[in-house]
Amino acid sequence: xxxxxxxxxxxxxxxxxxxxxxxxxxxxxxxxxxxxxxxxxxxxxxxxxxxxxxxxxxxxxxxxxxxxxxxxxxxxxxxxxxxxxxxxxxxxxxxxxxxxxxxxxxxxxxxxxxxxxxxxxxxxxxxxxxxxxxxxxxxxxxxxxxxxxxxxxxxxxxxxxxxxxxxxxxxxxxxxxxxxxxxxxxxxxxxxxxxxxxxxxxxxxxxxxx
Amino acid sequence: xxxxxxxxxxxxxxxxxxxxxxxxxxxxxxxxxxxxxxxxxxxxxxxxxxxxxxxxxxxxxxxxxxxxxxxxxxxxxxxxxxxxxxxxxxxxx
Numbered sequence: 115x116x117x118x119x120x121x122x123x124x125x126x127x128x129x130x131x132x133x134x135x136x137x138x139x140x141x142x143x144x145x146x147x148x149x150x151x152x153x154x155x156x157x158x159x160x161x162x163x164x165x166x167x168x169x170x171x172x173x174x175x176x177x178x179x180x181x182x183x184x185x186x187x188x189x190x191x192x193x194x195x196x197x198x199x200x201x202x203x204x205x206x207x208x209x210x211x212x213x214x215x216x217x218x219x220x221x222x223x224x225x226x227x228x229x230x231x232x233x234x235x236x237x238x239x240x241x242x243x244x245x246x247x248x249x250x251x252x253x254x255x256x257x258x259x260x261x262x263x264x265x266x267x268x269x270x271x272x273x274x275x276x277x278x279x280x281x282x283x284x285x286x287x288x289x290x291x292x293x294x295x296x297x298x299x300x301x302x303x304x305x306x307x308x309x310x311x312x313x314x315x316x317x318x319x320x321x322x323x324x
Numbered sequence: 325x326x327x328x329x330x331x332x333x334x335x336x337x338x339x340x341x342x343x344x345x346x347x348x349x350x351x352x353x354x355x356x357x358x359x360x361x362x363x364x365x366x367x368x369x370x371x372x373x374x375x376x377x378x379x380x381x382x383x384x385x386x387x388x389x390x391x392x393x394x395x396x397x398x399x400x401x402x403x404x405x406x407x408x409x410x411x412x413x414x415x416x417x
Contacts (some may be wrong), residue, residue: 124388133391144402152410164353174350178343185339188381192332221380308381312374318346319370323353324362 119279132302136309139272143313146268150261160255165322167232167241167253168262169223176219176237178317180273183212191304197294198294199287206284206300209307220270224263234260267318272310279303330386338380345373 119125124131154161164170186208193201227233231240231252239256283303286292292300334392353362379385384395 125391130391133395139393140398140402142407144398144405148402148409149408151406152412155410170350170353174346177346181339181342181346184342184381185335185379188335191336196334305382308377311381312377315342315373315377316370319366321347323349323366 126298128298128302129305132305136305139309140315141267143316145264146265147316150265150320153257153261157255157257160234160257162241162254162258166243167227167258168322169232169244170322172219172223173322176216176223177213177314179212179216179219180249180311180314183209184308186212187304187307191300194287194292194297194300196293197281199290199292202292202300203284203287206280208285210277210280210284213280213307214274217270217273220266220273231286232259232262262321265321269310269314269317272313276303276307276310279306330383333383333385335380338376342373342376345369348364 190202190209191203191207193199227241230244231238232241234256236256239259240252240316241254241259242250243253279301280303283299288298349366352365352369355362357365378395384392387395
C-alpha cells in the first residue's frame with residue numbers, strides 16, 4: 115500500500131474508499147435529520163424550547179470536547195507527516211481520551227434524561243424538565259424522545275466505533291507502523307473522525323438549539 | 325510519485341473560530357427573537373462550522389477538483405430528500 119495517486123480521482127485508493135464511505139454516511143445522517151425535520155414540522159407540540167428538557171450547557175461542553183479532538187487528530191496527522199512518531203502517539207492518545215470522554219458524557223446525559231422521564235417510549239414518556247424528576251406536568255411528547263435518541267444514539271455509535279479504530283491505529287503507531295512515507299491509516303481514520311465531528315456540529319444545532 | 329504535500333492550515337486558529345462559533349450559537353439560541361430568525365441564524369453558523377471542518381481538518385480545500393465534486397455530490401440528493409418530503413408533512417398530522 116502506498117500513497118501513489120491513482121488515475122481517475124487522483125488520490126490513493128484507501129483515501130478514495132473512505133471518501134466513498136463517508137458520502138454514504140452523508141445520506142444516512144440526512145435521512146435521520148430529514149425525518150426529524152418532517153416530524154417536527156408535523157407535530158411541533160411534541161417539542162419544547164431549547165434547554166427545558168435537554169441540558170444545553172452540558173452538551174455545549176461536550177461539543178467543545180469533540181472540536182478539541184479534531185484538533186488533536188489533525189495534529190497527529192501533521193506529526194507523522196514530519197516523521198514524528200512520538201508526536202503521532204501523543205496526539206492519537208489525546209484524541210482517544212477526548213473521544214472516550216465524549217461518549218462517557220453522552221451516557222451520563224442519557225441516564226440523567228431517562229431519570230427525568232425523557233425516554234423514547236410512548237407509554238412511559240413523561241419528561242418533566244431538567245432537575246425536576248418527580249413533579250410537574252409532562253413536557254413535549256414521545257416523538258421528541260424517539261428522534262433525540264435515534265439521532266444522538268447513531269452518532270454516539272459512530273464515535274464509539276471511531277474510538278475503537280483509533281485505539282487500533284494507536285497500537286500500530288506504538289509498534290512503529292507509520293512513517294512520513296506510510297501514513298495512510300492515520301489520514302483515513304482522521305477523515306472518519308473529522309466527519310463524525312462535522313455531523314455532531316450539525317446535530318447539536320438541530321437537536322439541542324433549535 | 326506520492327500525493328503532493330500541501331501547506332498546513334492554521335489548525336489552532338480554526339479551532340478557536342469553531343469554539344467561538346459554538347459559544348455564539350448557545351448565546352444566540354436563547355435570544356428573544358422570532359423562531360424562524362433563530363433557526364436560520366443557527367443553521368448558518370452550524371453550516372459555517374461544518375464547512376470549516378471539511379475544508380481545513382479534512383483537507384478538502386487541498387484535494388483535486390474531482391474529489392471535491394464527488395464530495396459535494398450527495399448534497400443535492402440530501403436537499404431533495406428533505407425539501408420534497410417536507411411538502412408532504414400535512415399528511416402526517
